[in-house]
Amino acid sequence: MMKFLAGLFLGVLILPSFLYLDFRFGKPPVATSDPPLPLEKLMAKTALHARLDREMPRSSPFKADAGVYLEGARVYKENCAVCHGLIGQPEPTIARGMFPRPPQLLDPKEMVTDDPPGETYWKAKNGIRLSGMPGFQASLKDEQLWAVSLLLANADKLPDEVNKELTPSSSEAGKKP
Numbered sequence: 644m645m646k647f648l649a650g651l652f653l654g655v656l657i658l659p660s661f662l663y664l665d666f667r668f669g670k671p672p673v674a675t676s677d678p679p680l681p682l683e684k685l686m687a688k689t690a691l692h693a694r695l696d697r698e699m700p701r702s703s704p705f706k707a708d709a710g711v712y713l714e715g716a717r718v719y720k721e722n723c724a725v726c727h728g729l730i731g732q733p734e735p736t737i738a739r740g741m742f743p744r745p746p747q748l749l750d751p752k753e754m755v756t757d758d759p760p761g762e763t764y765w766k767a768k769n770g771i772r773l774s775g776m777p778g779f780q781a782s783l784k785d786e787q788l789w790a791v792s793l794l795l796a797n798a799d800k801l802p803d804e805v806n807k808e809l810t811p812s813s814s815e816a817g818k819k820p
């Protein structure tokens with residue numbers, strides 16, 4: 644019994660005190676360039692996926708076609724490209740200074756074409772807490788959220804006219820969005 648109480652005391656009081664002292668006087672990661680905390684990524688991803696499983700829409704109320712993609716491209720350029728980049732462009736200034744890093748969603752290596760559009764819709768609508776990914780619920784209409792989500796889900800097979808829309812023109816090339 645005594646051993647159990649001693650263990651409880653240790654667990655309940657001492658460990659949190661050390662944790663507090665470490666945060667107070669140690670060097671917890673607060674700068675974007677600091678390394679992640681142990682398990683930080685795992686914890687964030689587990690919670691996000693549990694929530695997505697419960698809430699993301701399983702099918703899109705809109706059919707993807709060239710018109711929807713063009714609307715999605717306009718939404719993307721205005722609201723997303725500043726962090727997620729355009730086609731064939733160097734990583735934007737803002738993206739380079741963020742933690743976690745915003746994936747370059749038009750770069751074939753980082754596209755979200757494997758995610759169902761409902762997942763991207765949920766993320767664009769609600770944002771991702773403590774990551775810098777904003778929620779656009781208050782600023783974009785539902786049709787716009789779906790248009791940009793369908794665009795990103797099909798980013799590897801867009802019509803030429805849409806790809807052109809997402810490529811900075813030569814006079815803008817090199818200029819950051």
Ligand code: HEC
Pocket residue numbers: 718719722723724725726727741742743744745746755763766767771774775776777779791792
């Ligand atoms: C201010 C910068 C910023 C803007 C603007 C922004 N995002 Fe993000 N976004 C992020 C960051 C940072 C992440 C990475 C979050 C993470 O890793 O947890 C992210 C993640 C995402 C993801 C998840 C990618 C993956 O690999 O799972 C999607 C999808 C996404 N953003 C879509 C959008 C869309 C659509 C818009 C515009 C309507 C947008 N974002 C605007 C910063 C931004």
